[in-house]
Structure formats: C-alpha cells, structure tokens
Amino acid sequence: MQWKNTVTDLLRIDYPIVQAPMLGVSTPEMVAAVSNAGGLGSLPVGGLSATVVADLIQKTRALTHKPFAVNLFAHSIPAVNEQEYLDMQEFLYQFAIKRQLSFTKQPVSSLQFFTWEEQIDILINEKIPVVSFTFGILSDEAIARLKNNGTILIGTATSLKEAQLLADKGIDIITAQGIEAGGHRGTFLHDDEIPVIGLMSLIPEIVDAVKKPVLAAGGIMDGKALRAAFLLGAKGVQAGSAFIACNESSASPSHKKQLINATDTDIILTKNITGRWARGIRNEIMRQVEQSALTVPPYPYQIPLTIFARNAGQKAGNEDLMVIWAGQSAFKAKTKSAEEIFATLVQEAEAI
Numbered sequence: 108m109q110w111k112n113t114v115t116d117l118l119r120i121d122y123p124i125v126q127a128p129m130l131g132v133s134t135p136e137m138v139a140a141v142s143n144a145g146g147l148g149s150l151p152v153g154g155l156s157a158t159v160v161a162d163l164i165q166k167t168r169a170l171t172h173k174p175f176a177v178n179l180f181a182h183s184i185p186a187v188n189e190q191e192y193l194d195m196q197e198f199l200y201q202f203a204i205k206r207q208l209s210f211t212k213q214p215v216s217s218l219q220f221f222t223w224e225e226q227i228d229i230l231i232n233e234k235i236p237v238v239s240f241t242f243g244i245l246s247d248e249a250i251a252r253l254k255n256n257g258t259i260l261i262g263t264a265t266s267l268k269e270a271q272l273l274a275d276k277g278i279d280i281i282t283a284q285g286i287e288a289g290g291h292r293g294t295f296l297h298d299d300e301i302p303v304i305g306l307m308s309l310i311p312e313i314v315d316a317v318k319k320p321v322l323a324a325g326g327i328m329d330g331k332a333l334r335a336a337f338l339l340g341a342k343g344v345q346a347g348s349a350f351i352a353c354n355e356s357s358a359s360p361s362h363k364k365q366l367i368n369a370t371d372t373d374i375i376l377t378k379n380i381t382g383r384w385a386r387g388i389r390n391e392i393m394r395q396v397e398q399s400a401l402t403v404p405p406y407p408y409q410i411p412l413t414i415f416a417r418n419a420g421q422k423a424g425n426e427d428l429m430v431i432w433a434g435q436s437a438f439k440a441k442t443k444s445a446e447e448i449f450a451t452l453v454q455e456a457e458a459i
C-alpha cells in the first residue's frame with residue numbers, strides 16, 4: 108500500500124493515520140505513542156484553561172519529538188435561557204437526590220467556560236505544528252496567525268457546505284466526520300438540524316467538490332474500513348473509538364469493559380448530556396432527560412448540570428450514570444497498547 112501522499116507530506120508523518128482527539132480519553136501518552144509510531148497523535152484541549160493546555164503540551168513534548176496536533180473547540184458560547192437552565196437544574200437535582208448523589212446547584216452567572224480564543228497564544232508561542240478544530244471555524248485573524256507561524260490546519264466538516272467553507276477559508280485538510288463517528292458532532296452550519304450523512308456518502312461528496320485532502324472519521328476500526336475510506340477518495344483517516352480502550356487511554360477499566368460489551372443498537376445520538384449532539388452508549392440519565400421533555404440548555408451549559416452523574420458513574424463503574432462516547436463500531440475496540448493498535452491497522456490495510 109502506498110502510504111505517502113499529500114497528507115503525509117503536509118503533516119510530515121509516515122502514515123496518514125490520525126488518532127482522533129478525544130477529550131476525557133486521550134492522554135499525552137496516547138498522543139505520543141501514535142506520533143512515535145509514524146501517525147499523527149492529537150491532543151484535545153477543548154474547554155480547558157490556558158494553564159492546563161500548556162501543561163498537557165509540555166507533557167506530550169516530553170514524550171515525543173514527532174509532530175502532533177492540538178485540537179480546539181472552535182465555537183462561541185451562546186446565550187442561555189435562564190429559566191430553561193433552572194428547570195433542567197431542578198430536574199437533575201431531583202434525579203441526584205433520589206439516587207443519593209451529591210449535586211451542587213449553581214447560578215448561571217457563576218459558570219466559567221474557557222474558549223479557544225484564550226488558548227491560541229499558547230499554540231502560537233509553542234509553535235504547534237498541527238492545529239485541528241471542531242464545532243466551528245477559527246476567526247480569519249487566528250487562521251492567518253497560525254498559518255504565518257507554519258501551522259497546518261485541519262477542520263471538521265459534517266456536510267459539503269461545511270467542507271466548502273473550511274476550504275474557502277484556507278484550511279489545509281478537512282476531516283469528513285460521518286454520522287458513524289463517536290463523540291460530539293462537529294456540525295456548525297446547520298443549527299439543530301444536524302446532517303446525518305454516513306461516511307460512504309460524505310467522503311466522495313466532499314472529495315469530488317472540494318480541492319483539499321480529506322481525512323475520513325467514523326467507524327475506522329480496522330484495515331478494511333481504512334482501505335474502504337481510501338477507495339472512496341480519502342487521503343487519510345482519523346480513528347477515535349479504536350483507541351478508547353488502549354493502555355494509554357484515561358478510560359477506566361469499567362468504561363473499557365462497557366465499550367467492548369456494547370452492541371450496535373446500544374450506541375445512539377443524544378444531546379441530553381452536553382446540549383450538543385454526540386454519539387455514545389445509551390444510559391439511564393440520557394433516558395430520564397429525554398422523558399422529562401424539558402428543553403436541554405445549549406452546549407456547554409448542560410455540561411455542569413450532568414457532571415455529577417458522570418463523576419459518580421465513573422467512580423462506581425455505574426453504567427446508568429457513566430457517559431461513554433463511542434462510535435457505531437466501538438465494540439471492536441481492543442485493550443492493547445496504542446502502538447499495537449496502530450501497527451495492526453497498518454498491517455491489516457497492507458495485507459488487503
């Protein structure tokens with residue numbers, strides 16, 4: 108298999124295989140393992156403070172001299188309807204009390220969110236070689252600053268319209284995120300009517316219309332899927348769920364177990380946990396919020412309201428509360444080192 112192409116040239120890597128940024132799961136160890144193996148590791152920093160971002164970059168740099176990406180959430184914080192926030196808070200408070208979980212009520216005015224604008228100076232100063240982003244597009248000014256600094260930019264598209272906008276703004280590589288993908292939808296141009304386009308349709312649609320190399324994201328768990336994405340015109344892949352259960356992941360043993368035991372129909376799209384559509388394993392808190400028929404406050408306001416359950420679930424390994432973001436093929440994940448998972452992907456693709 109011919110691995111060298113425009114993506115490997117732009118990113119200065121050996122294989123056009125990107126470990127997807129996965130906030131809450133990816134660690135500097137995971138990122139470094141994939142970059143050291145010749146792929147591109149991605150360090151997710153969406154919503155983290157500048158101090159934490161700097162610390163994670165240092166930790167990653169200590170483990171690899173190879174290029175890696177830092178991944179941003181390129182959205183702005185919307186206004187929230189305070190009454191909707193309070194109604195949801197009261198509902199989740201009652202949910203917590205019934206299960207003897209602690210829940211601290213917080214007024215909207217006390218919430219603090221960190222945005223990509225507060226992180227960008229660090230990326231410039233650190234001369235980060237690759238910056239990827241999702242949930243939107245960086246400002247023209249930020250794009251120009253990063254490009255002048257020699258940074259390669261990767262944007263996420265879930266429709267042709269988004270891919271065209273990214274290309275028009277000079278973004279170097281486009282990640283086509285199919286509906287199969289785990290975690291949050293990167294959608295940013297379609298309001299609440301999110302596109303639900305599978306990779307089989309999305310890759311050729313974007314490849315044929317947009318003159319930028321495309322990375323395929325969603326359901327890439329083995330060499331067969333990788334080869335299929337290349338046949339459809341992708342110049343690389345971005346695999347997330349394939350790495351969730353790896354040794355370097357911060358997912359707990361029970362998180363990994365539930366991921367592997369999940370069936371295809373257990374994995375659903377929901378916006379009940381964060382206010383943004385995301386794919387993960389269906390659980391009790393998702394169901395209860397659904398049944399409440401309350402309006403879910405927009406991302407990121409719903410996050411502090413559901414965090415009690417995620418923390419308690421994680422601690423107790425309780426699947427009713429734990430939030431496990433996962434792609435449609437996530438049950439194929441393997442509990443091996445990231446290096447082994449990466450090497451298997453390469454070998455399987457070469458063997459076809």
Ligand SMILES: Cc1cc2nc3c(=O)[nH]c(=O)nc-3n(C[C@H](O)[C@H](O)[C@H](O)COP(=O)(O)O)c2cc1C
Pocket residue numbers: 127128129130132151152153178240241263284287288289290291324325326327345346347348349351432433434435436437
């Ligand atoms: C647990 C998890 C967390 C994720 N977090 C991020 C993130 O922080 N930034 C991002 O751009 N994409 C994130 N994603 C989406 C991935 O970039 C990618 O689109 C997805 O994993 C591809 O589908 P797959 O999981 O089937 O491989 C996340 C996905 C998962 C499964």
